[in-house]
Amino acid sequence: MIKKITTWDVFHHETLPGTTPKVTSHSYTITGSTLLHKFSDGSGVVLYQKNTGAATGLTLDIESVLARENIDADTLKLLNQLSASGFLTPSPAKY
Amino acid sequence: MMQIRLNLPPFIFDIHSSVGFVEQNMHHMYPDELFINSSRPADYFVGVEKANGLRKFIRPQASFSFDAIEPFKTLPLNHAYASLEWGINYVVANQSLQYVILHSGIVAKGDKAVLLPGPPGSGKSTMTAYLSGRQGWRLLSDEMALVLPETLKVQPFVRPICLKNKSVDLVKRWYPDAKLSTVARNTHKGDVVHLCPGDSSWQQRDDLAKVNAIVFLRYDQRVDLEITELNQNQGFMQLAQNAVNLNLHGQQGFNTLVNLIENSAVFEVVYNDVEAVRTFLEQDVL
Numbered sequence: 047m048i049k050k051i052t053t054w055d056v057f058h059h060e061t062l063p064g065t066t067p068k069v070t071s072h073s074y075t076i077t078g079s080t081l082l083h084k085f086s087d088g089s090g091v092v093l094y095q096k097n098t099g100a101a102t103g104l105t106l107d108i109e110s111v112l113a114r115e116n117i118d119a120d121t122l123k124l125l126n127q128l129s130a131s132g133f134l135t136p137s138p139a140k141y
Numbered sequence: 142m143m144q145i146r147l148n149l150p151p152f153i154f155d156i157h158s159s160v161g162f163v164e165q166n167m168h169h170m171y172p173d174e175l176f177i178n179s180s181r182p183a184d185y186f187v188g189v190e191k192a193n194g195l196r197k198f199i200r201p202q203a204s205f206s207f208d209a210i211e212p213f214k215t216l217p218l219n220h221a222y223a224s225l226e227w228g229i230n231y232v233v234a235n236q237s238l239q240y241v242i243l244h245s246g247i248v249a250k251g252d253k254a255v256l257l258p259g260p261p262g263s264g265k266s267t268m269t270a271y272l273s274g275r276q277g278w279r280l281l282s283d284e285m286a287l288v289l290p291e292t293l294k295v296q297p298f299v300r301p302i303c304l305k306n307k308s309v310d311l312v313k314r315w316y317p318d319a320k321l322s323t324v325a326r327n328t329h330k331g332d333v334v335h336l337c338p339g340d341s342s343w344q345q346r347d348d349l350a351k352v353n354a355i356v357f358l359r360y361d362q363r364v365d366l367e368i369t370e371l372n373q374n375q376g377f378m379q380l381a382q383n384a385v386n387l388n389l390h391g392q393q394g395f396n397t398l399v400n401l402i403e404n405s406a407v408f409e410v411v412y413n414d415v416e417a418v419r420t421f422l423e424q425d426v427l
Contacts, residue, residue: 081392083399089372094395099388101381101395103374 074112074125074134082108093133100131143167148177150346151287151296152237154229155183158221159190160203166222166322170301170337185232189225191218207232216328223325223333226301230284233298234385240287240296241397242385247281247295247350248272253427254295254350256286256405257358258383261330264360264412267308270336271415272422274316280342281350285385288352290393293404299346301335309334354406354426355380360413367411368421376407 076082081094090105108128111121128134143164147154149171158164168176185207192202192215203221204211205228212231216224234242246257246269255272259265266283273280281297288295301322304312309332312319320337357371357379371379380398381387387394406426412418 081395083395085373085377086403087373089374092374092377092399096388096391096395101378101387103378105374 073137074129075137076108076112077133077135080133093128095132098132100133102128102131102133144179146177146179146181146183147171148175148181149229149298149300151298152184152233153177153181155179155186156225157186157188157190158225160218160221162323163189163222163225166335169320170322170335172343175343185229185236187225187228187232189221189228220325220328220333222322223303223328223335226303226335229300233287234285237287238386238389239290241290241387241390241394243286243288243380244284244383244385245286246283247286249279249281249350250277250423250427252348252350253353254281255422255426256295256352256355256380256401258355258380259358262360263358264308265358266303266305267311267360268358268415268418270302270304270308270312271315272419273302273342274319274339275419278341279345280338286352288397288401289349290390291396291400293352293401294349295352296349297342297346299338299342301337303330304334304336306331312336352401352405354408354422355401356418356422356426357407357409358418359409359411361411362413364411365414366417366421369409371407371409373402373407376405377402379409380407 079095079097081096082091084091090103091108092101092103093108094101111117125134129136143156143158145156145167147156156167187205187207189203189205192204201218202215203218203224204215205213205224207228243256243258246265247254248257248269249255257265257268269280269283272278280299280302281295282300283302285298286295287298322335325333355376377398380402384394384398387398390397410418
């Protein structure tokens with residue numbers, strides 16, 4: 047059976063890059079009100095939301111994670127949690 | 142009716158009370174030179190008065206006030222002196238925005254300070270009482286560390302140490318000549334007594350100290366001494382939980398905590414032997 051292709055589907059498949067199952071980390075950036083400190087003993091980083099006083103320690107380097115092309119599902123879950131807590135914000139769409 | 146002006150560096154308090162034993166305790170706990178002339182302006186106006194109402198005929202109550210506002214429920218009259226001391230803690234913790242305030246005991250040997258943060262029941266007041274009475278040590282506070290923003294310096298806020306339940310007997314055993322307040326029985330913390338700090342603590346009440354170590358204490362009767370060195374990330378997160386006004390200081394507060402963690406040794410200590418903790422601090426930390 048031949049699938050009927052709508053105008054929207056054509057647009058979607060032709061222009062959106064996210065049609066593969068890979069997840070991009072470019073969807074989040076650190077908010078302007080979040081402060082970050084990388085500990086000198088290599089134990090990780092701390093994020094501090096100066097508007098709410100919330101702090102969270104991370105054993106991973108969040109800056110390099112956000113700069114990665116691809117991330118796994120667990121890391122994406124972490125980024126979603128950090129976003130919900132106000133440390134990260136969704137990046138503006140590219141299109 | 143008591144109306145006094147008390148110089149408790151770095152603040153001056155105007156204190157009033159109509160409860161007789163509050164005045165007696167104040168004069169018993171605080172050195173004479175701290176009672177100053179009322180012409181000096183006060184930073185905070187606090188008091189504890191007998192509460193009005195029908196209840197006074199059955200179970201007399203007392204009420205703490207700050208700037209004519211009564212922020213707490215009334216308490217049994219027997220708790221009046223303790224509630225005044227707790228009220229002063231409340232006022233400083235909520236009003237003194239010039240300091241980053243940590244809920245922590247703090248003692249020093251010379252100008253090297255050790256922060257002793259911990260939740261109620263962790264033994265921080267007991268340990269603070271023990272250390273501040275040992276040769277060369279002094280008390281800065283048993284309740285709150287007043288950290289100068291973006292420095293390692295702590296302003297002493299020397300006051301009587303609040304002892305609960307079994308720690309009262311321990312302190313009596315360690316320091317038989319200790320000056321103690323009257324007992325506030327059956328408070329929400331149990332039976333409470335305040336301990337007057339030693340002379341050296343009062344004499345150095347204006348001398349800032351520099352934080353050298355942060356020790357998260359936990360009393361456990363089954364453990365003589367168990368010391369774990371924390372990494373900076375673990376240390377920061379634990380210290381942040383004890384920060385009283387961090388959110389009010391924004392970036393400055395964050396920088397202060399980072400500065401403390403980056404420049405201090407940080408340990409978690411489980412103990413049942415105060416002398417072993419003192420030996421550890423003197424030999425391995427300071």
